[in-house]
Structure formats: C-alpha cells, structure tokens
Amino acid sequence: MSKINKVAVVGGTHGNEFSGIYLLKKWQSDPLQLARKSFSVDTVFANPKAYGENKRYVDHDLNRQFGIDDLANNELTSYEQTRAKAINQQIGPKGKANSDFIIDLHNTTSNMGPSLILLQSDLFNRQLGAYVKSKMPKAVVVFEDHTSVDEHLFLCSIAKQGVIVEIGPQPQSVIRQDVLDWMEAMTKHILDFVHLNNTNEVPDLPASYDAYRYEETLKLPVDEKGERIGMVHQSVQDNDFEPLRSGDPIFTLFDGTEIFWEGDYEAYPHFINEAAYYDNNLAMSLGKKIVVSTN
Amino acid sequence: MSKINKVAVVGGTHGNEFSGIYLLKKWQSDPLQLARKSFSVDTVFANPKAYGENKRYVDHDLNRQFGIDDLANNELTSYEQTRAKAINQQIGPKGKANSDFIIDLHNTTSNMGPSLILLQSDLFNRQLGAYVKSKMPKAVVVFEDHTSVDEHLFLCSIAKQGVIVEIGPQPQSVIRQDVLDWMEAMTKHILDFVHLNNTNEVPDLPASYDAYRYEETLKLPVDEKGERIGMVHQSVQDNDFEPLRSGDPIFTLFDGTEIFWEGDYEAYPHFINEAAYYDNNLAMSLGKKIVVSTN
Numbered sequence: 001m002s003k004i005n006k007v008a009v010v011g012g013t014h015g016n017e018f019s020g021i022y023l024l025k026k027w028q029s030d031p032l033q034l035a036r037k038s039f040s041v042d043t044v045f046a047n048p049k050a051y052g053e054n055k056r057y058v059d060h061d062l063n064r065q066f067g068i069d070d071l072a073n074n075e076l077t078s079y080e081q082t083r084a085k086a087i088n089q090q091i092g093p094k095g096k097a098n099s100d101f102i103i104d105l106h107n108t109t110s111n112m113g114p115s116l117i118l119l120q121s122d123l124f125n126r127q128l129g130a131y132v133k134s135k136m137p138k139a140v141v142v143f144e145d146h147t148s149v150d151e152h153l154f155l156c157s158i159a160k161q162g163v164i165v166e167i168g169p170q171p172q173s174v175i176r177q178d179v180l181d182w183m184e185a186m187t188k189h190i191l192d193f194v195h196l197n198n199t200n201e202v203p204d205l206p207a208s209y210d211a212y213r214y215e216e217t218l219k220l221p222v223d224e225k226g227e228r229i230g231m232v233h234q235s236v237q238d239n240d241f242e243p244l245r246s247g248d249p250i251f252t253l254f255d256g257t258e259i260f261w262e263g264d265y266e267a268y269p270h271f272i273n274e275a276a277y278y279d280n281n282l283a284m285s286l287g288k289k290i291v292v293s294t295n
Numbered sequence: 296m297s298k299i300n301k302v303a304v305v306g307g308t309h310g311n312e313f314s315g316i317y318l319l320k321k322w323q324s325d326p327l328q329l330a331r332k333s334f335s336v337d338t339v340f341a342n343p344k345a346y347g348e349n350k351r352y353v354d355h356d357l358n359r360q361f362g363i364d365d366l367a368n369n370e371l372t373s374y375e376q377t378r379a380k381a382i383n384q385q386i387g388p389k390g391k392a393n394s395d396f397i398i399d400l401h402n403t404t405s406n407m408g409p410s411l412i413l414l415q416s417d418l419f420n421r422q423l424g425a426y427v428k429s430k431m432p433k434a435v436v437v438f439e440d441h442t443s444v445d446e447h448l449f450l451c452s453i454a455k456q457g458v459i460v461e462i463g464p465q466p467q468s469v470i471r472q473d474v475l476d477w478m479e480a481m482t483k484h485i486l487d488f489v490h491l492n493n494t495n496e497v498p499d500l501p502a503s504y505d506a507y508r509y510e511e512t513l514k515l516p517v518d519e520k521g522e523r524i525g526m527v528h529q530s531v532q533d534n535d536f537e538p539l540r541s542g543d544p545i546f547t548l549f550d551g552t553e554i555f556w557e558g559d560y561e562a563y564p565h566f567i568n569e570a571a572y573y574d575n576n577l578a579m580s581l582g583k584k585i586v587v588s589t590n
Contacts, residue, residue, distance in 0.1 A: 026550075171467060172570065173570045176527075177528065177529035237473065254320070255321075
C-alpha cells in the first residue's frame with residue numbers, strides 16, 4: 001500500500017442522514033480537526049439538494065450511481081446521475097483517481113451501532129478495521145468485498161481506497177447525539193490510522209479479530225402484485241449482528257403467520273428493517289462471521 | 296356522556312407513519328375486527344397522496360388543518376387543506392359532528408411507547424385512560440386539554456370526542472412489529488371501552504391513575520439566522536416520560552457546550568427529538584405528572 005496523499009471526507013450522500021452533514025459543517029468551520037500532517041483533506045457535501053428537500057435523494061439514490069459505465073453514460077442526466085459525474089470529476093475519477101482515500105459518512109435506521117464497511121480485504125483495510133476496533137470496542141467491521149471495487153456502485157468506490165462509516169440507529173432526518181459522537185470518533189480514528197500507516201507508525205494490533213462478510217440480501221414478503229404482506233419478525237428487529245440460524249423466525253405476515261429462515265449457514269443480519277430499503281422491499285442484509293488476520 | 300353511535304378509525308393522517316396505514320388495510324379486509332354491537336365503524340385513509348409520495352405531507356401538515364376558521368376558509372386550497380375539508384364533510388363537521396368518536400392513529404420516532412393522547416378530561420376520557428392502562432400496563436396517557444376541542448387543530452377534534460393513538464419509537468416509513476402490535480391492541484381496547492360504556496358495563500376501575508398533562512414545547516437551540524446549533528442532550532434522548540428537573544442537561548451544542556434546563560417544575564418530556572418536528576425546530580414537549588380520578 002503506497003502512501004495516501006489525498007483524502008476526501010464526504011457527508012450528505014443521502015440528504016436525510018444528518019450526522020455527516022452536521023459534522024461537515026463543524027469541520028468546515030474548524031478544519032484542524034480533520035488535518036493530519038502526512039496528507040491533505042477535502043470535504044464534500046454530496047447531495048445538498050436532497051438535504052434541502054429533506055429526503056434521501058431527489059431522483060435516484062446517489063450512492064448507486066458510481067458504476068464505471070453509468071459515469072461515462074451522458075444520457076443519464078437526473079440530478080443524482082449528474083451529481084455523480086461532478087463528484088467523480090472532483091475527487092475521482094474512478095479507476096484513476098486523484099484522491100487516494102474516501103470516507104463516506106452514512107446513517108442507518110437499523111441498530112447497527114458504529115459500523116465500518118470496507119470494500120477490500122487487503123492488508124491496509126484489514127489493519128484499519130483492527131485499529132478502529134481497538135479504539136472503539138463497540139465498532140463492528142463489515143467487509144463488502146464480494147465484488148471488486150470497480151464493480152461497486154458506491155461513491156467511495158471512485159478512489160483507490162474507500163470506506164463507509166455507517167452509524168445507527170437513527171431515524172431519517174434526526175440528529176442523535178450518541179450517533180453523532182460515534183461518527184465523529186470513528187472518522188478521527190480512521191484519519192489517525194491513515195497517518196500512522198503513512199509514517200510507518202501503526203501500533204501493534206491483535207493478530208486477528210472478528211468481523212462480518214456480506215453474503216446476501218433478503219426481501220420482505222410480497223404478494224403476486226408486489227405489495228408487502230409482512231414485516232421483519234420482532235425477534236429479529238434491532239438484533240443486528242446477532243446470529244440467525246435455520247428455523248429461526250424471520251418475518252411475520254400481517255395475518256399473523258410466522259415465516260422461518262431456511263438458510264444453511266449461521267447468518268448475521270444487519271441493515272435490519274432499514275427505512276430507505278423499503279423502496280426495493282429489502283428486509284435486511286445477511287453476513288457470515290469471519291476471522292480477519294492483521295498480517 | 297350520551298351513547299356513541301358512530302366511530303371513525305383514521306390512519307395515514309401522516310403519510311410516512313405506516314402502522315395505521317397497514318392496520319387499516321388489514322381491518323378493511325376483515326371488518327369484524329373493529330365491529331362492536333353498540334356502534335358502527337367507518338375507516339378513513341386520511342392522506343393517501345402523502346403515503347404515495349412516502350412523506351408526512353404534500354403541502355401542509357394535515358393534522359394542523361382542522362381549525363374551525365380554516366375549514367371555512369375557501370382560499371386555503373393546498374392538498375391537505377382540501378383533504379381537511381373533505382374529511383370534515385365525511386366524518387365531521389366540526390362543532391356539529393355526525394361522528395361521535397374518532398380514533399386517529401399515529402407513529403412517532405420518539406421513545407413514547409404506546410401512548411394515548413386525550414383532548415378532554417371529562418369522565419368518559421378519564422375512564423377510557425384507566426381502562427386502556429388496565430389492559431396495557433405499558434400504556435401512557437397524556438392529556439392535551441390545555442385548550443378546548445374547538446380550538447384544537449387536530450383531525451380528531453372534528454368529532455364530539457376524539458383521541459390520538461401515538462406509538463413509538465418507529466422511524467418514518469418503517470413498520471416495526473412491536474409498534475404495530477401495540478397500536479392494534481390499543482385501538483381494540485378503546486373500541487371495547489366505547490362498547491362497554493355504551494352498554495353501562497364498564498368494569499370496576501382503579502380510583503385514580505398517573506398520567507401527564509401537556510405544559511409547553513421546547514425549541515432546539517438556533518443561531519440568529521435560525522440555523523440549528525445544537526441537539527437534544529444524550530441524557531434526555533429516549534427518556535420520554537422520565538422526570539426532568541431544573542439544572543438537568545437538556546441540549547448539547549455542536550461545539551460541545553451543554554445547555555441546562557431552568558424550569559421551575561418537575562417536567563416529563565415526550566415527543567423527544569421527533570423527526571417531524573424539525574420543520575419548526577421543536578425539540579420536545581414537556582408535561583406535568585397528574586393524578587387522574589376515575590369518578
């Protein structure tokens with residue numbers, strides 16, 4: 001991993017996830033809080049129009065607009081498709097990025113606590129996860145390295161390295177102090193790690209740690225017309241990162257029927273009942289627990 | 296209190312409060328769940344357009360459009376102002392209502408649990424609160440009788456008697472099973488009570504019970520431009536209906552400064568950090584604890 005010279009800290013990719021937006025305001029008025037000696041930091045307010053309208057997005061989910069083909073497709077002209085091109089020019093471009101590292105700040109309505117989502121499992125990311133966990137015992141690390149960075153559609157995929165800070169539970173359009181404090185702390189630990197890595201001063205880390213790897217997404221129960229007919233079972237609600245085993249209840253239909261999970265592995269649900277995912281009737285992500293080596 | 300012959304159960308007054316909307320669908324396909332022998336029941340889906348757009352309201356908050364003057368003002372023509380007139384015609388009209396009783400179903404992002412908001416403190420309402428609490432030990436009763444029913448702007452103020460079922464915490468645009476179950480149970484207990492009251496079969500109730508009376512609304516800290524500069528203090532967050540005393544921390548400014556409450560009474564905050572109230576920078580409601588007699 002070569003030295004990181006340029007970092008972009010991005011907030012407001014979703015306009016109703018307030019923690020990152022308010023932290024950006026704070027840091028823009030006091031840039032020393034983000035400054036580290038070995039790299040420069042830019043801040044980007046990704047979707048100000050959605051924030052102005054107090055919603056996740058205006059036309060399309062901005063955090064799904066960073067596919068290489070879509071960025072090159074000039075027929076995609078909605079607000080977020082256009083913002084994606086502008087952001088790609090500003091801190092990308094994807095595949096040959098000017099920025100070395102992006103931290104994209106998100107909230108979830110799910111009870112995920114302070115979560116760090118990593119797109120790669122190279123030494124840099126593995127050690128970054130260990131460092132953040134060593135500083136924040138409640139932090140959870142999730143690897144979404146089931147696809148290559150190039151194939152990811154996320155904003156943070158346009159730099160050589162990019163991570164998502166994902167903190168919940170927080171309703172849309174609300175600021176919770178606990179969630180804000182977690183996001184601020186995690187962002188600072190990430191910046192500290194980048195600096196320590198740049199200067200070859202990464203402290204001794206545990207040889208390994210527990211984390212999760214994305215496996216699949218479950219949909220809410222729908223009828224033949226696509227209408228939702230059930231909801232997340234109350235025994236799963238709020239239990240992000242608690243094990244789910246074959247035969248466990250997972251959904252309750254509105255008529256009272258319980259639906260049981262029939263997977264063949266021990267799953268760790270997260271993004272459980274995330275408000276923003278109702279658009280596509282997504283109920284939760286499932287991960288597998290993994291042991292991550294730091295060397 | 297004369298016999299109640301006609302009841303209206305209203306859901307979706309706010310389009311992103313899903314519990315009432317899904318319960319209406321369920322009850323409309325199985326009307327016997329709401330039926331009681333001594334009265335008829337109508338169901339009303341109050342704001343379908345806001346639900347279609349997945350937001351609280353399209354133009355104006357529907358649940359503030361039921362002032363007598365506003366209902367008579369034909370120059371108020373926004374979607375919700377127009378819906379208010381139509382609903383007033385359907386189950387009102389305010390002041391000489393065709394409906395005897397309205398149950399309006401709401402969700403809050405605040406940690407209020409199953410709450411029943413009563414607009415009057417006559418014997419009927421006092422006993423209704425006692426009955427619901429006897430059936431649901433977690434239920435909380437809040438009296439918003441600081442103003443007359445005529446002066447209230449709420450949808451449920453257009454009948455002779457009206458109550459708000461207010462259940463949280465639930466993020467906007469989400470269905471939580473616990474919240475849905477609480478709402479369904481509370482609605483059925485209310486209908487049961489109306490029937491028992493109609494037939495002079497109200498069971499023995501405790502002589503008195505604890506409840507809360509609305510006192511005042513606190514605003515979030517803002518600067519001279521009206522921009523929010525702080526948030527609800529983490530020691531208050533989620534502690535709806537826990538006592539707040541003079542000198543207790545209440546807000547944290549984004550620069551870290553703590554703000555303390557300087558009231559001269561023991562307050563019981565509720566609607567703490569409700570997402571929908573950010574429009575007006577409202578931080579929470581404060582109530583006083585009261586002892587309510589059932590005779």
